[in-house]
Amino acid sequence: xxxxxxxxxxxxxxxxxxxxxxxxxxxxxxxxxxxxxxxxxxxxxxxxxxxxxxxxxxxxxxxxxxxxxxxxxxxxxxxxxxxxxxxxxxxxxxxxxxxxxxxxxxxxxxxxxxxxxxxxxxxxxxxxxxxxxxxxxxxxxxxxxxxxxxxxxxxxxxxxxxxxxxxxxxxxxxxxxxxxxxxxxxxxxxxxxxxxxxxxxxxxxxxxxxxxxxxxxxxxxxxxxxxxxxxxxxxxxxxxxxxxxxxxxxxxxxxxxxxxxxxxxxxxxxxxxxxxxxxxxxxxxxxxxxxxxxxxxxxxxx
Amino acid sequence: xxxxxxxxxxxxxxxxxxxxxxxxxxxxxxxxxxxxxxxxxxxxxxxxxxxxxxxxxxxxxxxxxxxxxxxxxxxxxxxxxxxxxxxxxxxxxxxxxxxxxxxxxxxxxxxxxxxxxxxxxxxxxxxxxxxxxxxxxxxxxxxxxxxxxxxxxxxxxxxxxxxxxxxxxxxxxxxxxxxxxxxxxxxxxxxxxxxxxxxxxxxxxxxxxxxxxxxxxxxxxxxxxxxxxxxxxxxxxxxxxxxxxxxxxxxxxxxxxxxxxxxxxxxxxxxxxxxxxxxxxxxxxxxxxxxxxxxxxxxxxxxxxxxxxxxxxxxxxxxxxxxxxxxxxxxxxxxx
Amino acid sequence: xxxxxxxxxxxxxxxxxxxxxxxxxxxxxxxxxxxxxxxxxxxxxxxxxxxxxxxxxxxxxxxxxxxxxxxxxxxxxxxxxxxxxxxxxxxxxxxxxxxxxxxxxxxxxxxxxxxxxxxxxxxxxxxxxxxxxxxxxxxxxxxxxxxxxxxxxxxxxxxxxxxxxxxxxxxxxxxxxxxxxxxxxxxxxxxxxxxxxxxxxxxxxxxxxxxxxxxxxxxxxxxxxxxxxxxxxxxxxxxxxxxxxxxxxxxxxxxxxxxxxxxxxxxxxxxxxxxxxxxxxxxxxxxxxxxxxxxxxxxxxxxxxxxxxxxxxxxxxxxxxxxxxxxxxxxxxxxxxxxxxxxxxxx
Ligand SMILES: Nc1ncnc2c1ncn2[C@@H]1O[C@H](COP(=O)(O)OP(=O)(O)OP(=O)(O)O)[C@@H](O)[C@H]1O
Ligand SMILES: Nc1ncnc2c1ncn2[C@@H]1O[C@H](COP(=O)(O)OP(=O)(O)OP(=O)(O)O)[C@@H](O)[C@H]1O
Ligand code: SF4
Ligand code: SF4
Ligand SMILES: [Mg+2]
Ligand SMILES: [Mg+2]
Numbered sequence: 010x011x012x013x014x015x016x017x018x019x020x021x022x023x024x025x026x027x028x029x030x031x032x033x034x035x036x037x038x039x040x041x042x043x044x045x046x047x048x049x050x051x052x053x054x055x056x057x058x059x060x061x062x063x064x065x066x067x068x069x070x071x072x073x074x075x076x077x078x079x080x081x082x083x084x085x086x087x088x089x090x091x092x093x094x095x096x097x098x099x100x101x102x103x104x105x106x107x108x109x110x111x112x113x114x115x116x117x118x119x120x121x122x123x124x125x126x127x128x129x130x131x132x133x134x135x136x137x138x139x140x141x142x143x144x145x146x147x148x149x150x151x152x153x154x155x156x157x158x159x160x161x162x163x164x165x166x167x168x169x170x171x172x173x174x175x176x177x178x179x180x181x182x183x184x185x186x187x188x189x190x191x192x193x194x195x196x197x198x199x200x201x202x203x204x205x206x207x208x209x210x211x212x213x214x215x216x217x218x219x220x221x222x223x224x225x226x227x228x229x230x231x232x233x234x235x236x237x238x239x240x241x242x243x244x245x246x247x248x249x250x251x252x253x254x255x256x257x258x259x260x261x262x263x264x265x266x267x268x269x270x271x272x273x274x275x276x277x278x279x280x281x282x283x284x285x286x287x288x289x290x291x292x293x294x295x296x297x298x299x300x301x302x303x304x305x306x307x308x309x310x311x
Numbered sequence: 312x313x314x315x316x317x318x319x320x321x322x323x324x325x326x327x328x329x330x331x332x333x334x335x336x337x338x339x340x341x342x343x344x345x346x347x348x349x350x351x352x353x354x355x356x357x358x359x360x361x362x363x364x365x366x367x368x369x370x371x372x373x374x375x376x377x378x379x380x381x382x383x384x385x386x387x388x389x390x391x392x393x394x395x396x397x398x399x400x401x402x403x404x405x406x407x408x409x410x411x412x413x414x415x416x417x418x419x420x421x422x423x424x425x426x427x428x429x430x431x432x433x434x435x436x437x438x439x440x441x442x443x444x445x446x447x448x449x450x451x452x453x454x455x456x457x458x459x460x461x462x463x464x465x466x467x468x469x470x471x472x473x474x475x476x477x478x479x480x481x482x483x484x485x486x487x488x489x490x491x492x493x494x495x496x497x498x499x500x501x502x503x504x505x506x507x508x509x510x511x512x513x514x515x516x517x518x519x520x521x522x523x524x525x526x527x528x529x530x531x532x533x534x535x536x537x538x539x540x541x542x543x544x545x546x547x548x549x550x551x552x553x554x555x556x557x558x559x560x561x562x563x564x565x566x567x568x569x570x571x572x573x574x575x576x577x578x579x580x581x582x583x584x585x586x587x588x589x590x591x592x593x594x595x596x597x598x599x600x601x602x603x604x605x606x607x608x609x610x611x612x613x614x615x616x617x618x619x620x621x622x623x624x625x626x627x628x629x630x631x632x633x634x635x636x637x638x639x640x641x642x643x644x645x646x647x
Numbered sequence: 648x649x650x651x652x653x654x655x656x657x658x659x660x661x662x663x664x665x666x667x668x669x670x671x672x673x674x675x676x677x678x679x680x681x682x683x684x685x686x687x688x689x690x691x692x693x694x695x696x697x698x699x700x701x702x703x704x705x706x707x708x709x710x711x712x713x714x715x716x717x718x719x720x721x722x723x724x725x726x727x728x729x730x731x732x733x734x735x736x737x738x739x740x741x742x743x744x745x746x747x748x749x750x751x752x753x754x755x756x757x758x759x760x761x762x763x764x765x766x767x768x769x770x771x772x773x774x775x776x777x778x779x780x781x782x783x784x785x786x787x788x789x790x791x792x793x794x795x796x797x798x799x800x801x802x803x804x805x806x807x808x809x810x811x812x813x814x815x816x817x818x819x820x821x822x823x824x825x826x827x828x829x830x831x832x833x834x835x836x837x838x839x840x841x842x843x844x845x846x847x848x849x850x851x852x853x854x855x856x857x858x859x860x861x862x863x864x865x866x867x868x869x870x871x872x873x874x875x876x877x878x879x880x881x882x883x884x885x886x887x888x889x890x891x892x893x894x895x896x897x898x899x900x901x902x903x904x905x906x907x908x909x910x911x912x913x914x915x916x917x918x919x920x921x922x923x924x925x926x927x928x929x930x931x932x933x934x935x936x937x938x939x940x941x942x943x944x945x946x947x948x949x950x951x952x953x954x955x956x957x958x959x960x961x962x963x964x965x966x967x968x969x970x971x972x973x974x975x976x977x978x979x980x981x982x983x984x985x986x987x988x989x990x991x992x993x994x
Contacts, residue, residue: 526913530919571871
C-alpha cells in the first residue's frame with residue numbers, strides 16, 4: 010500500500026531529472042550557433058529521409074528533351090542522363106543512405122559498446138577471448154570483403170546493407186570502450202559499487218555506461234558518416250547493382266557516364282550528391298562538438 | 312569484532328624484460344579491531360596500508376593468513392559466501408572526487424544501495440527516501456540541498472560526507488577510511504575526523520583509519536590503537552597516545568621527527584631521529600627490515616628478524632632489538 | 648633561522664597585484680590587491696587553501712599567468728631586473744631560469760618521461776644560450792650531490808627510475824642550475840612522505856642559505872611554512888589577510904582566519920577537544936564576494952561593516968593584518984583580537 014502511494018513520487022523525481030536533462034541539452038546547444046545549425050541540418054536530413062520520398066511518384070518522371078540540363082528553377086540541380094530531376098534523385102535516394110547509416114551506427118555501437126563493456130568489466134578469460142575475436146575481426150579488410158559479398162548478395166534493402174556494415178565496423182569501438190572500462194573500473198565509484206554489493210547489470214548500466222555516454226554517442230554519429238561513405242563508395246565503384254536514385258550510383262554515372270570530370274554538363278549531377286554528403290558530415294561534426302557538454306553534468310549545468 | 316592473523320600479500324608485477332617482479336606488500340600482519348573501536352595505520356607510501364584496507368573490504372585477495380569477521384573465519388567459506396561478510400566492512404576512498412559517479416546525482420547514488428537493502432530486508436519504497444535523508448542528516452548534511460545535486464556541485468568536505476553516508480547505507484560494522492582527509496581542504500579536515508569519531512560513539516561503527524599524517528590519528532579517538540607499518544610489517548603497536556608521546560621503535564621515531572613543528576606554538580622535541588636514505592644495497596637479506604636506514608643498527612639487527620612484542624618492558628608492542636624512548640615529539644609552547 | 652644578508656640575494660616587491668581569469672561570468676579576480684615584499688635572503692611562505700590563488704600569485708612573479716588569466720594591475724619589482732610585469736618576449740624568457748627559478752606544483756610529474764634528466768638539462772641550457780654546457784652539467788651534478796643524490800646516476804635516469812623525493816630534487820636542481828637567485832617553489836612537498844618531506848625541507852633551507860637566495864614557498868600546509876619560512880603570508884580568497892614573522896604569526900595570530908586555521912589543523916600535541924573545524928567552506932572564484940571582507944561568511948567575529956567595507960590593511964610593526972577588528976589597533980603592538988582558545992590551550 011505504501012508502495013503505491015510512494016511510486017508517483019519516485020516517478021516524478023526521475024521525471025524532474027529527465028526534464029532537467031533536456032533543459033540542460035537545450036542550454037548546451039544554445040551556447041554555440043554552430044551547434045544549432047548542426048541540429049537543423051540533421052533534422053533536415055531526417056525529414057528528407059522519412060518524408061522526402063513521399064513527395065515523388067514511384068517512378069520519377071523523365072524529361073527526355075532535357076538530358077543533362079543545367080540548373081534551372083524547374084531543376085535546381087539540373088537533370089541526369091535520362092532527364093530525371095537530380096534533386097528528386099537525391100531526395101528519394103536519401104532514405105536508403107540514411108537508413109543504412111542509422112542501422113550501421115546502432116549495430117556498431119550496441120555490439121561494440123556491449124562487447125567492450127563486458128570484456129573490460131569481466132577481465133580475465135572473457136576479456137582474452139572477446140578481444141582475440143575483436144582483433145581477428147579488425148584484421149579483416151572491410152572493402153575487399155564487401156566486394157566479395159556483393160557478388161553473391163545484392164543488398165537491395167538498406168537494413169541488410171547496414172547490418173553488414175555494422176557487423177564489419179564494431180571492432181574499433183569495442184577496443185576503445187574496453188580500454189575505457191578497464192580504467193573506469195579502477196575508479197573509486199565503481200569499486201564502491203562493488204563493495205556495496207550492487208549487481209553487475211547495475212554497475213555496467215548505471216555506473217559505467219553514463220560515464221562513457223559522450224564517447225558512445227560520438228561514435229554513433231561518426232559511424233553514421235562512416236557508413237554513408239562506405240556504401241556510397243561501394244555504389245560508386247559500381248560493385249553494387251545499378252539503381253538510379255542512389256547517391257553512389259549518381260556519382261558513378263556522373264563521373265564515368267557523364268564525364269563530369271572533363272565536361273561541365275554533368276557537373277551539377279556530380280555535385281548534388283557530394284554536397285548532400287558534405288552537408289550531412291558537417292551537421293554531424295557540429296553536433297558531435299556538443300556531446301561532451303551534454304553528458305557531463307558539470308559542463309551541462311554551468 | 313574483526314581480527315586478522317598473519318596476513319600476507321605479494322603482488323606480482325609483470326616487469327619488462329626481467330619477467331615477473333615480486334612486490335611483497337604485507338608480510339604477516341596481525342590485527343584486531345573491537346566493535347566500535349578505532350585503529351589507525353600509519354606508515355610511509357607503499358608500506359601496504361591501502362592493501363590491507365582493501366583486503367578487509369573484500370576488494371583484494373590475500374595470499375595467506377586468516378581473517379575472522381564476528382567469529383566467522385573466512386577460510387571456512389567459499390569465496391562467494393564471503394562477500395556478505397566483507398560487505399560489513401566499507402571502504403571510504405581517499406579521493407572523494409573519484410569516489411562518486413560524476414554523472415549521477417547524490418539521490419541516485421544513495422538510492423541504488425538503499426534499494427538493494429530494502430529488497431533484502433523487505434522494506435518499502437518510502438523507507439528508502441526516509442533513510443537517505445536520515446543518513447545525510449547523520450553525516451551533517453542538509454538533504455534538501457544535497458540530494459538533487461551532482462558531485463561537482465559540492466565541496467570536497469561535503470563529498471566526503473556523502474561517501475560516508477553511502478557507506479552507511481549497508482549498515483556496516485566497520486569503516487575503512489583510507490587517507491579520508493588528505494584531499495580535503497585543511498580547514499575542513501577536522502570536520503570529517505570529528506564525524507568519524509561521532510559515528511563510532513553513536514552507531515558503534517568501528518573505524519580503521521589509514522593515514523600518513525600521524526596527527527590525524529588522534530582525532531579518531533584517543534582510546535584507539537596505532538599501528539606503525541614499515542614495508543609490510545607492523546613495527547610498533549599500542550595505544551595512540553603512548554605511541555605518539557613515547558615511541559620506542561626507531562622508525563616510528565623517524566616518522567614523528569619528520570613532522571613539521573609549528574614554531575611559535577610548539578617547541579621541538581629534544582631529540583630527532585633522521586634515517587639514512589634508503590639504498591637497496593644496504594639492506595641485509597635477513598634481519599630487521601629497517602636496518603638499512605636505521606641509525607641505531609647493530610650486528611644483531613642484520614642477521615635476525617625482530618618480532619612484535621613487549622621486549623624491554625615497554626607499554627606498547629614493537630619489533631626492535633634496541634627499543635629506547637626518545638623525546639622526538641614537539642611540546643606545546645608555554646605562553647611567552 | 649637567522650636572516651642571511653647575502654649581497655647577491657635580490658629583493659622582490661609585489662605591489663597592488665591583481666590577476667583575473669576570464670570565465671563565463673566575466674573576469675574574476677583570483678588574486679586581488681596583493682602587497683608582499685620578499686626581503687633579500689629570506690624565505691617567505693605563502694599558505695592558503697585550495698583555490699586561494701597561491702599558484703596564480705607565484706606565476707605572476709614570472710609574469711607567466713596563462714590565458715584565460717591575465718595580470719590586471721600591479722607590479723613585481725625584482726632588484727637588478729625591474730618590473731617583471733612589463734617584460735615581454737625574449738627578455739622574459741631569459742628571466743625565467745636565469746633570474747627567477749621556478750619549481751612547479753607537482754614538479755614530481757613535470758619531467759619529460761621520454762628523456763633522461765641530463766638530456767632535459769642540456770635542452771634547458773641550449774634554450775638559454777649557455778655556452779659552457781659541460782660546466783652546466785658539472786654544476787647540476789654538484790647540486791644533486793649536494794642534495795644527497797648520486798648526481799651522475801640521476802642525470803642518466805629517466806623520470807620513472809626516480810622516486811618522488813628524487814624528482815622533487817631534480818626540479819629544484821633545474822630551477823637553480825642557471826644560477827637564479829630568486830626561487831619560487833609551488834607546493835614542493837605535496838604528495839611526498841613525511842620523512843622525504845622533512846629531507847626536502849632541510850635541503851631547501853640549506854641550499855637557500857648556501858647560495859644566498861630569496862625564496863618563496865607556496866603551500867597549503869601550515870607545517871611546511873612553519874618549518875622553513877622566516878616570514879609567513881596567509882592567503883584567503885585571493886587576498887593576503889595576514890603576514891609577519893612566522894613565529895609571531897603562529898604564536899599570536901591576529902586575523903580571525905589565521906586563528907581559525909590554527910585551531911582547525913590536526914596537531915600532534917595539545918587538547919583535541921579544543922580543536923574546531925572552520926564552519927562553511929573556502930570560496931571559489933565564482934563565490935568570492937566582490938566587496939567587503941572575503942572571509943566574512945565564516946568569520947565568528949564579523950561586524951556589520953565587514954559586509955561592505957574593505958578591511959583596512961594595517962601595518963603593526965613587522966606584521967600586516969587586513970581585518971576590521973584590528974582597525975582600532977593603530978600602530979600598537981598589542982593584540983586586540985585574542986583568539987578564543989589559544990591562551991587557554993597554553994595554560
Ligand atoms: N595492484 C597492484 N599491483 C602491483 N603492485 C601493487 C598493487 N597495489 C599495490 N602494489 C604495491 O604494493 C605495495 C603496497 O601498496 P599500498 O598501496 O598498500 O601502499 P600504501 O601504504 O597504501 O601507500 P600510499 O601511502 O602511497 O597509499 C607498494 O609497493 C605498491 O607498489
Ligand atoms: N585557467 C584558469 N581558468 C579559470 N580559472 C582559473 C584558472 N586557473 C586558476 N583558476 C582559478 O583561480 C583561483 C586560484 O587558483 P590557483 O591555482 O592560484 O589556486 P591555488 O591556491 O594554487 O590552489 P591549489 O592549492 O589547488 O593549487 C581558483 O579559484 C581557480 O579556480
Ligand atoms: S632492530 Fe636494529 S635495525 Fe631494526 S629498528 Fe631496531 S635498532 Fe634499528
Ligand atoms: S574584516 Fe570582519 S569578517 Fe573579515 S575577518 Fe575581520 S572581523 Fe571577520
Ligand atoms: Mg594508500
Ligand atoms: Mg596551486
